[in-house]
Amino acid sequence: MIYDFNKVINRDRTNSVKWEFVGHHVAGARDDTLPLWVADMDFPCAQPIIDALHARVDRLIFGYSDPYTEEYLSAVTGWFERRFNWIIDPEHLVVAPGVVPAIGVLLRILTQPGDGVIIQRPVYYPFTNMITGNGRRVINNPLSLSDGRYAMDFADLEAKASDPANTMMILCSPHNPVGRVWTPEELIRAAEICQKHEVVLISDEIHCDLVRRGVTQIPTRLLSDSDQIITCTSASKTFNLAGLHICNCIVSSEKIRQEWQAEQRGRMGLSGGNAMGIAATQAAYNQGEEWLEQVLDYLDANLQFMAEFIAERLPQAAFTIPQGTYLPWIDLRGYGLTGPELEERILGQANIALDQGYIFGPEGEGFERINAACPRSILTDCLERMAKVLEG
Incomplete structure (x- = not known):
C-alpha cells in the first residue's frame, strides 16, 4: 500500500494535544498557532493498525x-x-x-x-x-x-x-x-x-x-x-x-x-x-514495516529539505540533520537574541509553537526543536515564517 504523507489531515475535534490544546500547554500560544512542538506525527496511521483497531471495536467489550x-x-x-x-x-x-x-x-x-x-x-x-x-x-x-x-x-x-x-x-x-x-x-x-x-x-x-x-x-x-x-x-x-x-x-x-x-x-x-x-x-x-519504511523515506526528504532551506534562507542558523528522531534541533544563537527575544520572534511574531531549547536545560538556550513529522506544506510554512521574523 502506498501512503500519502503530503495529505493534510484535519485534527480538529480529536482531542489533539498538539493542535487543539496547544494553548493549554504552550504559554502564549493562540488558537491559530502553527504547532510543531510535541513529538506527535501528522501522518495517517498504518492501515493494518486501523484495521486491527476496528476489529477490536467489533468485539464490543473494553x-x-x-x-x-x-x-x-x-x-x-x-x-x-x-x-x-x-x-x-x-x-x-x-x-x-x-x-x-x-x-x-x-x-x-x-x-x-x-x-x-x-x-x-x-x-x-x-x-x-x-x-x-x-x-x-x-x-x-x-x-x-x-x-x-x-x-x-x-x-x-x-x-x-x-x-x-x-x-x-x-x-x-x-x-x-x-x-x-x-x-x-x-x-x-x-x-x-x-x-x-x-x-x-x-x-x-x-x-x-x-x-x-x-x-x-x-x-x-x-x-x-x-x-x-x-x-x-x-x-x-x-x-x-x-x-x-x-x-x-x-x-x-x-x-x-x-x-x-x-x-x-x-x-x-x-x-x-x-x-x-x-x-x-x-x-x-x-x-507495520511497509508503512514505516515509507515514513523513513519521507522524513529523510523532509530533513534534507530543511537543511537546504536553512542554508539558503536562515544563514545565521547552524543545522545538522539528526541521525535519529524526527525532531531536528536548530542552533539560532547566531542571531544574537536572548531567550525571551527569540521566543517573541518565533511564538509572538511568527505564531509558531516549537519546543524552546531552554526547556531541555541551560545548554539548549538559543536552540529550537522542530517536529518535522508533518506534510511538507506544513513544514514549509513553518520555515517561511521563521525566515520572515529572523531575516526580514
Whole structure:
C-alpha cells in the first residue's frame, strides 16, 4: 500500500494535544498557532493498525486487559529480532502505560530519596521532572558540542558515576533533542562506567526505529552483559500511537521485574496495558514495516529539505540533520537574541509553537526543536515564517 504523507489531515475535534490544546500547554500560544512542538506525527496511521483497531471495536467489550499473551509477546520480541538482531526472552518484558511512567516506577524501586540520577543535557525535559518530582537529585553530565556534533563527556561521567550518592543514569538513545545515534564504542563506554560503579542504567530507546538511512541504531543491552541495564521502548513514537498509552521495557533481572510489578500494580495501581494499545502494538509490529519504511523515506526528504532551506534562507542558523528522531534541533544563537527575544520572534511574531531549547536545560538556550513529522506544506510554512521574523 502506498501512503500519502503530503495529505493534510484535519485534527480538529480529536482531542489533539498538539493542535487543539496547544494553548493549554504552550504559554502564549493562540488558537491559530502553527504547532510543531510535541513529538506527535501528522501522518495517517498504518492501515493494518486501523484495521486491527476496528476489529477490536467489533468485539464490543473494553474491559481490563492484560498484554501478557503469546501473541503480544511474540509481536514485540519478533520486531526486535528482525530489526535489531536482538533475541529477547519474552519473560524479560514488562509492559507499562508509557516510558515516562516506567522511569518513574524504576526511580522509586531502584533509588532512594536524595539519590543522584545522571542525565545528559540538553535532554528530554520530563527526565528532570520525574527525577525531582520523586525527590531525587538531577546530576548533569552535559553533552559537549563541537562543529555541530554532540558527544558524551566520559571523564565527567566517570567522575559523577564514581560518587556513591549517584545511583542511576538515564541514557537517551537516540538522543532527544540533539538527534545523535550513539556508536557502539560510546554505548559500551557508558555501560562499562555504570557497571563499574554499580549505577543502574536506564536506556530510553523510544526513538530506536526512527533513524536515517545508512545509520545503525544498536540497543545498549546488546553490547553489555549487565542485568542492571533496563531498556525502555514503545511502538508509540515509531507508529504514532502515543494516545494509546503502552510501552515495553526489557528487564533481564528477575528481582527488578518482581519489584516493578509490586510497585506498578500493587502500590501505584497502574495497569500494564489497555485493549486498544495491545491490539495496535501487535498490528504495528507484525504488519507495520511497509508503512514505516515509507515514513523513513519521507522524513529523510523532509530533513534534507530543511537543511537546504536553512542554508539558503536562515544563514545565521547552524543545522545538522539528526541521525535519529524526527525532531531536528536548530542552533539560532547566531542571531544574537536572548531567550525571551527569540521566543517573541518565533511564538509572538511568527505564531509558531516549537519546543524552546531552554526547556531541555541551560545548554539548549538559543536552540529550537522542530517536529518535522508533518506534510511538507506544513513544514514549509513553518520555515517561511521563521525566515520572515529572523531575516526580514
